[in-house]
Amino acid sequence: MEAILRLEEVSKRYGGVHALERASFACAPGHIHALLGENGAGKSTLIKVMAGVVQPDEGRIVLEGSERRFLHPQEAVAAGIACIFQELSLMPDLSVADNICITNPPRRRGLIDRRAQRRIAEAALARAGAEGIHPLAPVASLSLSRRQMVEIAKALAREPKILILDEATSALTAADVERVFALLHRLRDEGLAIVYISHRMHEVAALADDCSVFRNGRHVATFAAGTRSNAETVAMMIGRDIEHAYPPKPAPLPASDARTPAIEVRDLSWNGQLHDIALTVRRGEIVGLGGLDGQGQRELFLALFGVLRGVSGEVRVEGEPVAVRSPREAKHAGIGIALVPEDRKTDGLMLPMSVRDNLSFAALDRFSRGGVVVASAEAAAVAEIVRRLSIKAPELGDAAGTLSGGNQQKVVIAKWLLNAPRIVLLNDPTRGIDVGTKQEIHVLLRRLADDGAAVLLYSTDYAELIGCCDRVAVFLDGRIVRWLAGDDLNEHALVATALDVAAEATH
Amino acid sequence: MRRDWLYHFREFRGAYAAGAMFVVIFAVYIAKHQTGWAVPVLTTAANKGVLLAIVAMAQTLPVLTSGIDLSVGMVFVLANCLASHVVVGTPLQAAAGCVAVLATGALCGFVNGAIIVWGRLQPIVTTIATGTVYYGIALGLRPVPGGDVHAGLADALTGALPGGVPAMLVVLVGVVVVVWLPFRRSVVGRAALAIGSSEAAAYMSGVDIGRTKLVTYTLAGLLAAIAGLLLTFVTYSGEASSASGGVYTLNSIAAVVIGGTSLAGGAGSAIGSIFGALVLRTIGDLLFVFDLEPLWQPLFQGVILLVAVSLGALQLLKVTDRLEIFR
16 A cells, blocks of 8 residues: 555654654555544644644655645645544634635636535535535534534535544534445545544444554554454553652542532533533542543533533532532632633633732632722732742742743642632643642642542543542543542553443453 | 525625614604705715715724724825825826825725734734824824815715716715625635634635735725715815714724624624614714704614614523633
């Protein structure tokens, strides 16, 4: 088989982190090539390099025998590479036909020929197996699954030689998945090279001709589909070096522990994205949320924190049923929930405001009398928490945006600790943070639990879940599919459950 | 197909609503007017309404890209002052003067676009600053009100055509046909809507974002200059009035909103803005024929604007993830 596109020894760094390290990859016409790897293995960066969204620091891109550089997505499209990204690239206000033809609309006398555009759109929709979509419908009026079909039609309208799909089926209904599979088989037989990323192993088994496994930004192995068992594949994906020691865990609480749980959730559902979530966290416990990114972990936190509307089910705090309707109610002393959000720069901090203002913001009620902030009380509390978390800020009056990522994250955590929460929710608090600060955060979490808080930790880093948590709930498609604790809580079990190949892979 | 018609209607429902609102208000106005449906009444109404309508068209273009142009009123004033100097003399000289005025407006718009695209500044601050500069130039050209304009041209454009159609309306239709319709159907126009709808998705789809914004702001300057030139024909003079520039800028934004164009960009049309402008103008006249104090005019305009904006916000009630309200 002759490769149409080859990446040779490609590297890409973000800050000090290697997203890709001397990774190589090749795909051939008439083949469906699956990319496998756990969160952060470098798959997404790899396809962004192919699609011209990201420029590699080192390495070569060879297309049909000649070396190329794509400085802009447009250049990759012109070279015949069409990419369907996880985040949809559709313009919601524009019609389906407008979207399909946005890159290169048909023209007559300089103006867009709407009849020709409509023919192209209808043909592309038909080819994608989505004839039911009206070409004039605005994209915003379509369901997520139908939008994904439009996205596929849009890629096909460019007549690509190489088609890249990044988690293209994760939003699809079962009927649409069938259509997409039939379509991909047809396209392969027509001679397209298809690169396919999916975390669903049964999809890979049904579709792929070749598989490549990535780990920590490096290429691990490439093999013909079906030559390795799921267990072998999972083994290739894990095996990350344990970076450092975690604080020791206390002995597990007896199951018969009679104390009232700090928080108890029953049958919690929301908007088709959370289904019948049930969990209990006791004081002194760190409970982890595992699974692949985007399986409902973020939504569970938002639901508990009062951000989502239309949540059904029951939440009890210290045995009392509560209905939290806003973050303001959630942080109220009677409930005492704190959320450290996933994106500290947009949801966690007010970057242009000073470190001091950021620190005291969530707990201002505690430092004010009659609506006026008592500066001395504020300063004392801020100084105390800065010392306790050893936040390295040259000057507390500096803008929060000037701190390093690790110290910014400490500020986000610290601002909630000032509120003395009973229940602490943390959404991937160590993502993109240096090892030293990570370790400090791990120690801090354990100390919080020891001091009587209930901690819920979502992390994309499996090693962290294993090292920090007493128990881990693995999420898949908005459900908790498995609880792991004790010796069962290991990387193999976590990855296998997250990928839904648990039954055979755990041994 | 029946559904085609439905989608078309949905896309332009804001414009249709503004058009319907205008027809109703204007019918009331004519019914109450002591002269009623007569050529001089229509011509006067057209001369007043078309100026704002064209400035509102100018505002629509940047708004579609989710930008804004706060300098349109000042370009309008600058064009007026320049025209009161150069659109004089022989017909040939006057014609050359008109071209110079329009080119100046386009240049002003291009400068706005260049600063926004290459300087990466926000449209709102950029155009506040450049608008002030343009006003400064206008003041230099015309420190006190005065000047002149080619009388034949002015009379022809502000009068009525045989058959009683106000000439200004024909000019307006001409501007729509020559500027807006081609823009709407061009690749650049499509790209402008795409940018307003989702700039990231447009970039990922290979849309040339810089060029699109440049063309959009340049056209906005050109349209504002057309309106400024027409103002000269109405007043036979030039005046560097900062009050007038400010009022036209703010009213242009109001007209855009009443016309159904979202300030968030991505959806709307200049036709809607035209009707929005005519609605705003007619409300003022309506108070006049009802013998109400003109003092009430801002209050009425404000209420109508509030109602129009509230309709656009109704969809927020359906949001289930409250964070989306802030995005």
